[in-house]
Amino acid sequence: MASAITAPSYDPITTANSLADKYVMARQKIIDAQSAAAKATEKGLTDLGSAMTAFQTSLAALTGLNKNLYAQSATFSDTTVGSATAGATAAPGNYSFFVAKLATASQVSYAGLTDNAGVSGTLNINMGGSLAFAVNLNAADTDGDLTLSTRELAAAINSATGNTSMVTASIVTTGATSELVLTAKNTGLDSAITIDTTGISGASSLASANADPLRRRTLVVAQDAEIRIGSESGTPITQASNTFTNIAGVKMTFTKAQAPGSAPVAIAVGADSKNTIANVQAFVDAYNKLKGVLNKLTDSGDPSKGAAGGSFAHDGGIRALNDRLVTLLRPTTVGDTLASFGIIATKDGTLELNSERLQRQLALKPTGLDTLIGSSSVSSPSGIAGALDKFIKGWSNTADGQIKQRKEQTSNLQSTLADRQAFLEQQHEAAYNRYLRQFTALQSLQGAMTNNLSMFDALFGNNKD
Structure with a gap:
């Protein structure tokens, strides 16, 4: 009897795929690791760029042109x-004023207007007794029906060359006729509107209304604002606007005139501790958000606890950026420091605010903190804010900043890795096909040998004579 032979049982497809995987495994691990690192770098740069942009926006809002952390009310x-x-x-x-008059904007109306055929020429709009702009009525008939409608008249006034929104014209329908209302944009005596219709040709209902005191009405009389220093009998101050800046550093907007005999309104100017603290805390918070992102990105991690490091844990450039931000908060010039105003650095490089120390120091030096922190304005950068903004722009600038350059390098690396991955997949496919042919042939050979063995056993087995 022939000895039994047991052929190994396997699937050529599964075996070929497994061997092809092992063939490219080492190189695949390298590509996978590099791809994961590139994706982490890309995300880290995006997070860093967003944090920098947010900080610059906050810095501009707090320390930009004409902005101050120290607040007064x-x-x-x-x-x-x-x-x-x-x-x-x-x-x-403490100051006091009596509000005698508010500034008002001129508003006039012309009643009994109708659509007129054959009207042409020029309508002059005067303000404060002088020509403000002219309206060309020859081009006012926009629908070409040879009739100047009241609405075409209003549109012509609003779009007239020289009318830079100084006067707004509107139409109010009053039954069979219409009323043209002209309203000045600005307040003050010089806003008084009158019209000159002597340059209009044809039967114009507007010209007729302008010549008729019953149809030409003043809805709001143009006048200047008048306030008086100290009391109703005090020195008058007049101007076209209701917003006054006669007290240095103070902007006052009056909204109601006072009745004769009323007590003057008092204005108290002084330090606003609540808003000052809020402004300084906002500066601290904005910096801490940026510093927090940097600390996370450069964290070295703790392998003993399974804590992974940040995306830039071993990146000298990003770590130098992190350290440089801390340095910029400590000006080398002799004088006040952030710590003297209660802005104190913690162990991780973030900031915290001691509001009591802040208020004590501001009581001694009201403008000291703003001088120290300075301004991030483009036109006149200064102090800590100016230095921070300039340094961060070197990274965040969308044209040639380091973040943009690093992103381009990362993108190029990802493109290269994609090409390497495609080539490795081709090698995997070639190896798979090679192994599949070999093991398919081996499986066929083993099948033939098994058949032969069965035949020999049938011919020469122990049961045969």
Whole structure:
């Protein structure tokens, strides 16, 4: 009897695929690791760029042109009369004014207007007794029906050359006729509107209304604002606007005139501790958000605890950026420091605010903190804010900043890795096909040998004579 032979059982497809995987495994691991690192770098750069942009936006809002961390307030004793704001340079004190008149914008109307055929020429709009702009009526008939409608008239006034929104024309329908209403944009005596219709040719209902005192009405009389210093009998101050800046660093906007005999409105100017603390805390928070992102990206991790490091844990450039931000908060010039104003650095490089120390130091040096922090404005950068903004722009600039350059390098690396991955897949496919042919042939050979063995066993087995 022939000895039994047991052929190994396997699937050529599965075996070929397994061997092809092992053939490219080492190189695949390298590509996978490099791809994962590139993706982490790309995300890290995106997170860093977003954090920098957010910090620059906050910095501009807090320390940009004409911005100050130190806040002062100006408070009206009667808020129905007006409101005020005070800048950091305003001198603290108490002031009083009597509001005799508010500035108003001229508004006039012309009633009994109808659509007119054959009207042409020029309509002059005067303000404050002088020509403001001219309206060409020859081009006002926009639908070409040879009739100038009241709405075409209003449109011609609004779009006239020289009318830079100084006067707005509108039409109010009053039954069979219409009323043209002209409203000045600005307040003050010089906004008084009159019209000159002597240059209009044809039967114009507007010209007729302008010549008729019953159809030509003044809805709002143009006038200047007038306030008086100290009391109703005090020195008058007149101007076209209701917003006054006669107190240095203070902007006052009056909203109601006072009745004769009323007590003057008092205005108190002084330090605003609440808003100052809020401004400084906002600066601290904005910096801490950026610093927090950098700390996370450069964290070395803890392998003993299975804690992975940040995307830039071993990146000298990003670590130098992180260290440089801390350095910029410590000006080398002799004088005040952030710590003297209660802005204190913690162990991880973030900041915290001691509001009591801040207020004590500001009481001694009201403008000291703003001088130290300076401005991030493009036109006149200064101090810590100017240095921070300039340094960060070297990274965040969308044209040639380091983040953009690093992203381009990462993108190029990812493109190269994609090419290497495609080539490796071709090698995997070639290896798979080679192994598949070999093991398919081996499987066929083993099948033939098994058949032969069965035949020999049938011919020469122990059961045969």
